[in-house]
Amino acid sequence: MVDQFFIPFFKYEKNATATYAIMENILSNLKEVKFDKPVDVIIRQVKELLSTGQLKPGDKLPPERKLSEKFGVGRTHVRDAIRKLEFYGIVKTRPQSGTFVASIGISALDTLISDVLSIDAYSFLSLVETRVMLETTSVSLACDRHSEHDIIQLEASLDKYLEKAERGIRAVEEDLMFHLTIADLSKNKVLKSLLLIIVPDILSNYSVFSVCDTVTDKALNEHKKLLTAIKNRDKELATVTMKEHLEGVMNFARSIIQ
């Protein structure tokens, strides 16, 4: 759904990817590259079906087979497209029965589908911005809701981080895990899910832009500070510390925009 073009966790050579990116760039100057994924093509067609009135809100979608032959594409792609639309609540499919368009206004539907189609291209700034929001809320809720046992887990998570970080070793994963543990304490699964969704994207951009991820004393202390703030249920301090903690990345993100 969220298209992650590159993940830093994977060992394979970056050069190949870079070369590939350049190639693609050259090609894009030669002809209009229609690199639309089949799924998006089909979603666009369905959208067309709606705007031409061949399909109306509440209607049953034509069966997958019909759609696949109408669009001249395999049924797999049609199913993928439908699944994506279902994920965003635009259609609902009932097994052995059919797929139904949501019974909302045609214009609303149209906008929603357009939104879904335009999702993939995230800017780094947007990602970081959203992360800051998710994490500040997360840490604030954590202050309210954590139990004693939670603190033990959080301490364990922090220890793992410090163990590496204090020796000057990169500890991105441990860092990440510490933040996700905080999200756990918020007792809000939706919050954590959303964080889970955007974190890989953030990391991928991190690597693309080669953000310096050396362990600074600042970051190290902030982690400790976060723990004590949460332990003392000091929402204010926790929130502020978190904002500060993420500010570095945020500034970097702002600087890229140019």
Added chain:
Amino acid sequence: MVDQFFIPFFKYEKNATATYAIMENILSNLKEVKFDKPVDVIIRQVKELLSTGQLKPGDKLPPERKLSEKFGVGRTHVRDAIRKLEFYGIVKTRPQSGTFVASIGISALDTLISDVLSIDAYSFLSLVETRVMLETTSVSLACDRHSEHDIIQLEASLDKYLEKAERGIRAVEEDLMFHLTIADLSKNKVLKSLLLIIVPDILSNYSVFSVCDTVTDKALNEHKKLLTAIKNRDKELATVTMKEHLEGVMNFARSIIQ
């Protein structure tokens, strides 16, 4: 991904669903219903593969065929599982080459996979809580970033809402669209995407719990207030109004918990 068990936008009879739910309840008392989706079963198996050391971070996953025969299941399910894991950045698949496990700590991986497995069951409170957060941030950013043209669009959206609402007609879609338009003004696509993801879930719960959605004058005025606040770039007022606006739902959500 986010399993939406019921969407209010679809016309088909609720009774059938209700009866079905009861039946299922009875059955669940008779024997341990393993209603796990095939995808989750496979993800669980992959997790097992990791914890038994048969698979390590950075490794190439066995080919899909091997996995499917090892788990005694169709390749389709394996592919679905891999896709889900990829969505959360846990694996990365390269066409015609293989699928690779992220090179992060084994414990981190384990936690991440557990998280992915536990995602589906969202509580209404968590959903609303998250929505409030997303929307307040959204409206705040909107104040900063909107252009004149944006305001025209927002006004149009509000008009559509008022047109129905002032005559006492249910206007859930128009309401929804107004909020999404605000998200547009925030110029943060990630924010809007996340909103798009959780909105259907919220609506489904809305209908399940039969939340009263009559148009109150309060809601109506708040919408107007939101527009003017945004127009005047008054972040404070906009944020407060949004919080107030969503408080009704929030309180309802809190009340359900019992």
Added chain:
DNA sequence: GTATAATTTTTGGTTGACCAGAATCTGATT
């Protein structure tokens, strides 16, 4: 012995056929 080109194998991507449950149609019974 090394480097390169041709070939085979492996692998994810794609397609079409098959399965089981839901919906619909049919006709016999009351």
Added chain:
DNA sequence: AATCAGATTCTGGTCAACCAAAAATTATAC
């Protein structure tokens, strides 16, 4: 004429065979 049981058709879910690109292997030329 209305109703209900059975057969039929339709539909999404599942699976197994096929495709093309990538990787690995082998053969060949130098």
